[in-house]
Amino acid sequence: MANDTIYALSSGTLPSGVAIIRISGALTRNALLQMTGPLGKPRTAQLRLIRNRNGDVLDNALVLYFAGPASFTGEDCGELQVHGGRAVVQAVLETLSRMDGLRHAEAGEFSRRAFHNGKLDLVEIEGLADLISAETEMQRRLAIEHAQGGLSALYQAWARRLTHARAMIEAELDFADEDDVPGSVAATIWTDMAALSGEIANHVAGAAVAEIIRDGLKVVIAGPPNAGKSSLLNYLAGRDIAIVTDIAGTTRDVLSVDLSLAGFSVCLYDTAGLRDTQEPIEREGIRRALATLEEADVVLFLSDTQDGFGTILSERENRRVVRVATKIDQPGQVWDKAQYDVAVSTQNGEGIDRLLAIISSHLPDLSGKMAFSIPLRSRHVDCLRQANDAIRSSLALSETGLDIQAEYLRLAGDALGRITGRVDVENLLDVIFSEFCIGK
Ligand SMILES: Nc1nc2c(c(=O)[nH]1)N(C=O)[C@@H](CNc1ccc(C(=O)N[C@@H](CCC(=O)O)C(=O)O)cc1)CN2
Numbered sequence: 178m179a180n181d182t183i184y185a186l187s188s189g190t191l192p193s194g195v196a197i198i199r200i201s202g203a204l205t206r207n208a209l210l211q212m213t214g215p216l217g218k219p220r221t222a223q224l225r226l227i228r229n230r231n232g233d234v235l236d237n238a239l240v241l242y243f244a245g246p247a248s249f250t251g252e253d254c255g256e257l258q259v260h261g262g263r264a265v266v267q268a269v270l271e272t273l274s275r276m277d278g279l280r281h282a283e284a285g286e287f288s289r290r291a292f293h294n295g296k297l298d299l300v301e302i303e304g305l306a307d308l309i310s311a312e313t314e315m316q317r318r319l320a321i322e323h324a325q326g327g328l329s330a331l332y333q334a335w336a337r338r339l340t341h342a343r344a345m346i347e348a349e350l351d352f353a354d355e356d357d358v359p360g361s362v363a364a365t366i367w368t369d370m371a372a373l374s375g376e377i378a379n380h381v382a383g384a385a386v387a388e389i390i391r392d393g394l395k396v397v398i399a400g401p402p403n404a405g406k407s408s409l410l411n412y413l414a415g416r417d418i419a420i421v422t423d424i425a426g427t428t429r430d431v432l433s434v435d436l437s438l439a440g441f442s443v444c445l446y447d448t449a450g451l452r453d454t455q456e457p458i459e460r461e462g463i464r465r466a467l468a469t470l471e472e473a474d475v476v477l478f479l480s481d482t483q484d485g486f487g488t489i490l491s492e493r494e495n496r497r498v499v500r501v502a503t504k505i506d507q508p509g510q511v512w513d514k515a516q517y518d519v520a521v522s523t524q525n526g527e528g529i530d531r532l533l534a535i536i537s538s539h540l541p542d543l544s545g546k547m548a549f550s551i552p553l554r555s556r557h558v559d560c561l562r563q564a565n566d567a568i569r570s571s572l573a574l575s576e577t578g579l580d581i582q583a584e585y586l587r588l589a590g591d592a593l594g595r596i597t598g599r600v601d602v603e604n605l606l607d608v609i610f611s612e613f614c615i616g617k
């Protein structure tokens with residue numbers, strides 16, 4: 178299995194201008210030789226005729242050869258950069274499939290080989306998967322930080338501190354019989370371990386930001402019936418997603434749309450108007466609205482009258498609530514500026530920029546140098562928590578004995594090692610690599 182030479186279309190949907198077929202494994206040179214003639218200089222594109230087994234010309238294409246280990250997978254690799262027609266790609270794949278020892282790659286198999294050959298660790302591999310699925314600028318920045326080893330370096334530095342601490346403890350244990358060894362070595366170690374525990378806790382707290390980058394900021398539009406909630410959703414989405422009528426109680430289901438704001442994804446929800454009612458369908462709509470509100474990062478509470486902001490708002494946590502006065506194009510409404518945060522009209526667009534600026538102010542600030550050094554996946558967060566729990570246990574056991582404390586530090590190091598895949602994660606690999614598309 179692992180010795181097979183694999184191939185796959187690595188570029189996207191056909192037809193396309195150019196399509197890239199990748200090959201990796203020991204028989205790569207052979208395959209390229211048969212189809213394209215003598216190999217050129219490694220890592221240098223050659224324009225060559227591609228032929229099938231009968232010698233028929235399939236395409237005129239660029240051919241690349243990477244001699245292992247200097248390749249993405251660490252094995253000999255080849256690329257056929259052909260014209261992206263369906264029949265062209267089909268014919269090339271067909272020719273490859275007829276060669277002995279070659280088979281089509283499985284999802285993520287190229288990356289898996291890169292992992293096994295030590296080219297990338299698991300955090301980098303997962304970062305690569307995120308990079309391929311990144312749709313917003315912030316998702317891209319987070320993914321590239323992970324894919325380029327930013328996080329791995331951090332975890333390795335932490336693991337080194339743990340190893341160092343254990344070594345110092347071992348040394349102290351070895352000389353424990355000699356009365357003249359002061360406890361001072363261990364004292365600096367424990368200060369550093371306490372600091373490390375704080376750093377890990379800080380880092381884990383960043384996962385909340387990563388979640389906003391990945392899933393988007395959840396912004397829920399709520400308020401009394403007829404306030405103009407659905408109109409606002411449609412206005413911000415730039416299309417008619419929700420039904421708008423002048424009948425109070427129009428919206429029942431929760432509707433949502435993804436917007437892009439300042440490089441972030443913002444998930445905007447429209448909900449049923451909140452009021453006391455016996456109408457069963459509307460009641461269900463209101464129940465769903467309240468459930469959606471529970472999940473909100475930011476609530477836009479809309480009202481087209483001043484009293485509309487009253488009761489429901491005051492019962493809730495006000496911090497994340499933005500009071501939006503609506504329909505300000507309508508003459509005759511009197512508003513006390515102290516009663517709302519922003520006033521808008523979806524009729525003439527007034528106040529919308531200000532509203533977007535307010536939403537943006539709830540987005541995480543990622544201007545700091547380490548801003549993208551945050552964990553994204555629950556797998557990482559779990560391991561980090563385990564590592565930190567072990568460090569804390571070690572710190573707490575100062576009465577019990579250095580050997581037990583050292584053992585907890587070893588457990589902490591193992592937990593960190595599992596993140597990058599340095600420590601036994603064989604059972605996880607299938608899950609991680611199956612996230613990939615074929616050809617990656
Ligand atoms: N045509 C093409 N474009 C592509 C890829 C590819 O495979 N083919 N990539 C596919 O992911 C990405 C580039 N990633 C790559 C990563 C490592 C190596 C590589 O040859 N690594 C060697 C040499 C390193 C060096 O020279 O600095 C190595 O790691 O030893 C190549 C591509 C994005 N663009």
Ligand SMILES: Nc1nc2c(ncn2[C@@H]2O[C@H](COP(=O)(O)OP(=O)(O)OP(=O)(O)O)[C@@H](O)[C@H]2O)c(=O)[nH]1
Binds near residue numbers: 402422451
């Ligand atoms: N003049 C004016 N009318 C508006 C504005 N926004 C909404 N409306 C009108 O107000 C009425 C209610 O709008 P909707 O967007 O359906 O209100 P809603 O809050 O979604 O109502 P429910 O779904 O019933 O809770 C419609 O007749 C809209 O055309 C606005 O900015 N200016």
Ligand SMILES: [Mg+2]
Binds near residue numbers: 406450
């Ligand atoms: Mg509505």
